[in-house]
Amino acid sequence: MFDLKYNVSILPHSPGVYIMKNDKLEILYVGKAKDLKKRVSQYFQKSQNHSEKTKTLVKYIKEFEYIVTQNEIEALILENNLIKKYNPPYNILLKDDKTYPFIKITVNEDFPRLFSTKNYIKDGNLYFGPFTLSSAVNEIISVLKNIFPIRNCKLFIKEGTISCKPCMYYQIKKCNAPCFGLVSKEEYNNIINQVIEILSGKNKNEFIRSLEEKMTYYYEQFEYEKALLIRDKISNINLIFEKQRIFLGNHKSEDYINIFKDDNDACVQIFFLRDGKIVGRDHFIFENIYGEFKESIIEQFIKSFYGGTAQIPNFIYSPEFFDKDSIEKWINVKAGRKVEFRIPKKGDKKNLFDLVEVNAKMMLRKFKSKKNLRLESKDKTYLNELAMILKINSKLERIEAYDISNISGFDSVGSMVVFNNGLPYTTQYRRFRIKSVQGSNDYESMKEVVLRRVKHGIREIEELKEGSLVYTSGKFCVFPDLILIDGGRGHVNLVEELLEEMNINIPVCGMVKDNKHRTRGLIYKNVEINININSSVMKFITRVQDEVHRYAISYHRTLRDKRGLGSILNEIPNIGSKRRRELMLYFKDINSIKRASFDELLKVPSMDKKSSNSILEFFKSNK
Template sequence: MFDIKYNISILPESPGVYIMKDKDENVIYVGKAKNLRKRVSQYFRKTQNHSEKTRSLVKNIIEFEYIVTENEIEALILEDSLIKKYQPKYNILLKDDKTYPFIKITINEDFPRVFSTKNYIKDGNLYFGPFPSINSVNEIMSLIRSYFLVRSCNIHIKDGVKSCRPCIYYQTKKCNAPCYGLISKEKYGEIINEISDILNGKSKDYILNLLKEQMFKHSENLEYEQARDIRDKIEGIKLIFEKQSIFSGGENSEDYINIFRYDNEACVQVFFLRNGRVVGREHFVFENIMGDNDEHIIEQFIKSYYGGTAQIPSYIYSPEFLDKDNIEKWINIKSKRKVYFKTPKGGEKKELFDLVRKNARVMLDRFKKNKYLCSVDRESDYLNELKDILCMNSKIDRIEAYDISNISGFDSVGSMVVFNNGTPNKTQYRRFKIKSVQGPDDYKSMKEIVSRRFEHALKEIKCIQEGELEHTYGKFCIFPDLILVDGGCGHINAVEEVLKSFNINIAVCGMVKDDKHRTRGLIYKNQELNISSELIKFITRVQDEVHRYAITYHRSLRDKRSLGSILDEIPNIGSKRRRDLLMYFSSVEGIKKASIEDLLKVPSMNRSSSESILKFFNKSKT
């Protein structure tokens, strides 16, 4: 047993980070301290003076760890890193999942794509940003596509191979059509290097002078069309540099942060100013902030927000908070330049600061209204009822539901949907193509998909523990509080058998239907539970969603198989010609309508094979 009193007595009186854990060894809180012994001991003294949130935290602490640092700044940096890694329940977190857009160049492809994305992944590609709003990225991307003609499709293109005919983007002069071999890999690479140089912020004059030299050379050689194209590109680059200077953090960049609070909910609003112009704004709503004062919320918000992907401006205007000096030193280290925290006292900056607070109030009011309209409170009631009838000790935050779909065992697939706090989380949905089961065996299929899900989870957890993967990048490492399966006792037993083999303890319920195929209730531990009509409505939503997701995937596989089956029946059409035909015409309907002249345009087709297709489809019509 962990002796809390003894372990507090041997804590060093040094700066550091403390890590609180619950009975399941989950990290539930991470904090920093100037004096570890003094700070940690405060949690276990006079608990009646603590806020409701702190009392709840202390009640769940079974043990703690600590890491000593040289100073408070090191402790702050380490605290930020550990909060990101563990996402502790009692820390104030940016749960809105608002990430900021990047411009991505896929340099690991022969013909790289340039597009905007909110997902920053360490995949060897180039990322530029983040930008304060999607509108800023869209403006820059529009200029890049207009003047550089790079592709935006997902087609796999190999140098020198005509994989398909040019699309509408080529016809409207927005792409160089590398898919049809109209530009070499080397020439396309030069264009990508130019875009990369611009987004990297290389010298504007240097790039423009190089292009002007090329323009004059073409003009001297009487190559006026090429000279005109470069002239237009020069104008486009000037515009891109202008946008970059507006949207990037520099000497004239400012962020205004303010907060509005009502009871246990608060909204933090951020306005982004670049060169005196508001270029974007964001808001973040925090719930269940029992006992946290505004100063603490602002301090935690700044650490979470600027510790993530947000751009760091030169000036940050915010309400006063306690640890201002240390956070200013920390953010200077992070941004590698001087950043100033200020609180406006008067003038135009104070007026804008007050306007940010008014916007925070409006957004919180809107959030509360939407919360009421979406019946989030009622969904909490459903989850509480579910928790009570299953005799569970902890709150149900995450539900995973599974279903199998097939026709006579063909194209058998499985689906997994996720509900967080009673709301679908579609980014967490997963689908599985059944690999090991032949024929219509739902129980074995269910065992396969659940086994694969938790095998992935255990591998990810191992990688996270060994430092090979960050917690936020894991796709399966978060376990559900409850598993629902579309079926009865047989399906439940199949899942429980898998969980037992992995030594995982999670409650499993079956969602059963009546004779009219309507959701009737839940089966748990071989007994059908007596549940309210309101909870049945919630279970119906879950059951319908997991079934919809499974059947959609099944139909897509079936349609692909049907497509292949039609072309398989045509004489003289092998796998290469099938592929080329589908790449060129995109669908069987397109192939049906094609003339013999159209068919002969496909690289691998000859007159004999083209006539076979015409004959086949004409025969099928009769």
């Protein structure tokens, strides 16, 4: 038996790393200490300062071992390595340990190369970055190589030697073949210096001006092809300045780190500032860290993040954390220079620091929302419950919902959204522009939409049988297990009659709302079914109703924006272009015109009694 009390008593007062284990000798936690005896003793003393997580950890500790180090920095490095090796469950783990891409120019070679790398090494070469997206790096490199004839090969080329014959890049004028001695070291490095100036943002205007002068010269000499090539170069250079943000090794750089934590999870957000510009950002989610202090999360994040990334900035702005002194010493050794931790108190830095926290909060909410949706999709009990409530024996795998949207009967549209196993199946969403119904008639519009959808489905099924359609190309050939209509009894009865006429047996429910426009329940077989508002079934129905309504409204807005609300006035007799223009100028919007009285309409200069009556009659008949 391992005697905890005895083994704590013989611990040395030395810096080192301790490893906590359970009764199966599995590693639960790895920590470091300035004084092993003092630190490990704290675990086994009653303390109100322990987090809930630490209290739980102590219950499972049955054994520990330790490694003495010469100093705190060695302890911190060893702790970081052991955490990465064993992934202990009670340590705060940075699961997505990332490295970021840089643009590297090998200036220590006679004929430098330009490429992307994730290895930042102090080797005398130039590095631009870090970038959070590899695609941005590749795009910038591609544009630069289109502008300048920079070699693509990895050959070691020494001035005055011939390494090989020119490759195809020379033939297509993408390289000036230093491998074959066709360009001098001085000429080639002049090109590289221009690339460096572009990447470092220096002399942009002067450089572009010189190109514009060349373009003008070629144009005046009627050498239009050369002028066009330079024009394209200018365009590409401007594109680089728009897309790229840079960090030069000799410029000061800053990282801003902040955290948002709720009861169980946390998100740490980091913004990278280089040369005064935000060049990128990233976030890291920590799950199931109930009762853990923010300080310990930030401390572990800093150790893990900067222990695994090669590039360390000059300044790190972060919230307070417990062991600032030893971590600052460690990071100075790792960076090979002084790195300062700061807590911004006021001004622009404080504003940016607060913005990082806001972003962390948003990212955590987004993550939890997606997580809840995933969990909901795995737990299909609410779909089974819905089937039981409606007394449907089959599984509700595919559910289709329909809604109608219009304004005063104009631009009537229908929407169909599909939920497959409880999740939105967006590629199967469909929109319908109402064709056969005039004015505002939701019942007939709904009937038209469902009829068109069913007819499409029947036709596709026939084409599948004939072999003229592949199943994966079908848009309507899979019929739903349940249809949900945004409407009441009238809508449901109409759709049920339609399906019955076509010999199609699909249950139809209406999603009804209360007087505050919130989902209240379902209409099924002429009976309103009230469902607990807090139940997972009601939450699912509400989500479906909100989604089908959103989809209908978005389509309606698209059509409305295309044709303009004022075009509704085109439908009114005795209203020409002049009157339309003056009506819109006077009333500002179509709803104000619709609500206007006879006397108010006459106030518009070009309006008379006949045209005013036409407007009143039109909106009355299209109520």
